[in-house]
Amino acid sequence: MSPPVSPVISATGLTKRFGDFTAVDGIDLEVPPGESFGLLGPNGAGKSTTMRMIGAVSARTAGDLRVLGRDPDTHGPEIRSLLGVVPQEDNLDTELRVRDNLIVYGRYFGIPRAVVRKRADELLAFAQLEDKRDAKVDDLSGGMKRRLTIARALINEPRILMLDEPTTGLDPQARHVLWDRLFRLKERGTTLVLTTHYMDEAEQLCDRIVVVDKGRIMAEGSPSQLIRAYSTREVVELRFGSEQNASAAARMDGLVERLELLPDRVLLYTDDGESVLERVAHLGLHPTTSLVRRSSLEDVFLRLTGRSLIE
Amino acid sequence: MTVLTDTRARRFGAWYVAEHQLRGMRAYGWTIVMSGIGSPVLYLLGIGLGLATFLDQPVADGANGPVSYLYFVAPALLATAGVTVAADEFQYAVMAGFKWRRIFWGMNASPVEPGQVATGLILAVFFRMIFTTTAYYVLMVAFGAVGDPWGAAWMPLVGVLGGMAFGLPLMAYAASITEDKGQFALVNRFIFTPMFLFSGTFFPLGTLPGWLQWVGWVSPLWHASEIGRSLSYGLPPGSWPVGWHYAVLVAYAVTGWVLAHRVFRRRLR
Numbered sequence: 001m002s003p004p005v006s007p008v009i010s011a012t013g014l015t016k017r018f019g020d021f022t023a024v025d026g027i028d029l030e031v032p033p034g035e036s037f038g039l040l041g042p043n044g045a046g047k048s049t050t051m052r053m054i055g056a057v058s059a060r061t062a063g064d065l066r067v068l069g070r071d072p073d074t075h076g077p078e079i080r081s082l083l084g085v086v087p088q089e090d091n092l093d094t095e096l097r098v099r100d101n102l103i104v105y106g107r108y109f110g111i112p113r114a115v116v117r118k119r120a121d122e123l124l125a126f127a128q129l130e131d132k133r134d135a136k137v138d139d140l141s142g143g144m145k146r147r148l149t150i151a152r153a154l155i156n157e158p159r160i161l162m163l164d165e166p167t168t169g170l171d172p173q174a175r176h177v178l179w180d181r182l183f184r185l186k187e188r189g190t191t192l193v194l195t196t197h198y199m200d201e202a203e204q205l206c207d208r209i210v211v212v213d214k215g216r217i218m219a220e221g222s223p224s225q226l227i228r229a230y231s232t233r234e235v236v237e238l239r240f241g242s243e244q245n246a247s248a249a250a251r252m253d254g255l256v257e258r259l260e261l262l263p264d265r266v267l268l269y270t271d272d273g274e275s276v277l278e279r280v281a282h283l284g285l286h287p288t289t290s291l292v293r294r295s296s297l298e299d300v301f302l303r304l305t306g307r308s309l310i311e
Numbered sequence: 312m313t314v315l316t317d318t319r320a321r322r323f324g325a326w327y328v329a330e331h332q333l334r335g336m337r338a339y340g341w342t343i344v345m346s347g348i349g350s351p352v353l354y355l356l357g358i359g360l361g362l363a364t365f366l367d368q369p370v371a372d373g374a375n376g377p378v379s380y381l382y383f384v385a386p387a388l389l390a391t392a393g394v395t396v397a398a399d400e401f402q403y404a405v406m407a408g409f410k411w412r413r414i415f416w417g418m419n420a421s422p423v424e425p426g427q428v429a430t431g432l433i434l435a436v437f438f439r440m441i442f443t444t445t446a447y448y449v450l451m452v453a454f455g456a457v458g459d460p461w462g463a464a465w466m467p468l469v470g471v472l473g474g475m476a477f478g479l480p481l482m483a484y485a486a487s488i489t490e491d492k493g494q495f496a497l498v499n500r501f502i503f504t505p506m507f508l509f510s511g512t513f514f515p516l517g518t519l520p521g522w523l524q525w526v527g528w529v530s531p532l533w534h535a536s537e538i539g540r541s542l543s544y545g546l547p548p549g550s551w552p553v554g555w556h557y558a559v560l561v562a563y564a565v566t567g568w569v570l571a572h573r574v575f576r577r578r579l580r
Binding site: 055057058059076077078080081083085087089090091092093094095096100104105107108109110152156 | 318319320321323324327328330331334335338412413414416417418419420421422423424579580
């Protein structure tokens with residue numbers, strides 16, 4: 001057996017308060033090197049605040065935090081020199097050309113000009129932006145800007161790449177291109193830490209997830225572990241029209257071990273969707289649409305918090 | 312893989328920020344050069360060849376009696392140029408960094424510290440300012456607007472000091488703005504313009520009624536103009552000692568520096 005590797009991030013009782021408001025409420029987490037780790041939760045769950053504390057740009061209020069074995073309170077610049085950060089909101093310099101954005105950014109890390117130029121060209125290739133190297137940032141599409149931001153975050157060859165909501169606001173095709181790039185980084189062994197409120201993103205990219213709500217960790221595990229632990233194998237989604245959903249739900253009470261009534265649909269949790277559908281028909285209920293699907297992290301979240309991820 | 316350390320960034324962080332800002336200025340580099348050279352040419356031509364010929368009697372005295380109007384106005388125009396660069400850069404570059412382009416947040420994720428972001432921005436403005444005031448001075452000498460060209464060669468730096476005395480407190484204020492509600496238009500209308508008009512720029516401060524002279528006393532522009540005049544042709548007897556003017560400017564600049572650094576740190580951490 002190989003000796004245990006020390007985690008690149010470890011937090012115990014990590015807390016952040018802004019006045020009376022507790023944004024992060026005593027979370028514990030550990031990320032081993034090479035892992036792709038996700039913080040999944042709705043907006044305002046405390047994900048970004050946690051990321052800022054790990055990124056050594058926001059001091060913790062209480063608890064302990066070590067990033068690459070160092071304390072962000074005392075070793076901020078050193079930690080930041082080893083991280084790559086992709087912020088939620090793009091902050092590329094629109095007055096500089098694409099390639100210059102990478103070069104200027106690399107300089108902040110004290111990388112010599114010749115090295116940074118070479119890396120900029122490699123990263124443009126990685127981000128599939130070679131033919132945009134002299135373009136203005138404003139002329140790039142949303143997906144290209146994100147890829148450039150990721151390339152910029154890699155300019156210092158970071159040990160950990162931190163991504164805050166990397167694909168929010170992108171169209172499906174652009175998201176898939178981005179996921180492909182991130183997947184390649186993961187294959188190369190880069191540690192990824194990302195926040196998302198998209199369960200498909202978490203399922204695609206993360207080896208392990210913590211579900212966060214109101215500053216607390218609700219559950220932790222791989223996507224499949226979480227689904228197994230907190231949901232059933234299948235979900236039957238029925239729509240009766242917004243007026244009838246509630247009365248139909250009442251009649252189906254007891255049909256399955258768990259039933260969720262949402263404003264627009266009723267969810268029935270079961271291991272055998274088809275047979276549940278048949279029993280619904282026996283009750284004389286006729287949904288306008290019905291769908292049997294596999295459980296997702298969305299269902300896990302609903303179970304844990306009683307709320308949807310995207311509201 | 313090379314393991315990077317933060318030591319270089321810790322030492323040179325502010326210079327990297329300045330490098331970025333100067334690169335950014337390239338986008339409007341032409342404007343900087345044209346306004347840096349064009350505006351002195353226009354002012355000096357307009358005042359030297361136009362306005363000055365209307366004035367029958369001298370409006371101001373130097374150490375050795377009356378001086379030409381061009382002599383009197385030129386140092387104040389140079390100081391105004393420094394202050395104008397400050398008004399430009401310290402409002403818009405700060406707002407762009409925090410809000411419009413958010414580039415300070417990008418710098419913030421690197422080893423560079425908030426104080427270095429502030430210092431780097433100031434360095435970049437310093438370079439633009441020294442270019443502008445030096446160009447002004449060279450043109451002033453060419454127009455024969457300086458009494459003692461060699462003795463007053465220090466004047467471009469006085470213009471920079473005046474610009475910083477006005478600009479650094481403004482930078483601290485601009486950095487504290489989280490929502491753009493047109494505050495800059497107010498600064499320009501109610502601070503910059505009155506300062507320009509009532510700081511003894513075009514006529515000696517003593518010409519103003521006593522209840523308006525305080526505008527000059529609190530105005531970095533007046534202090535910088537007076538130092539410039541003292542260098543060019545010497546101030547008339549009874550003027551403030553030059554040391555006081557320097558002291559006021561340094562006090563403004565130091566206060567602004569400290570406040571700006573504090574606000575940058577608060578905002579970025």
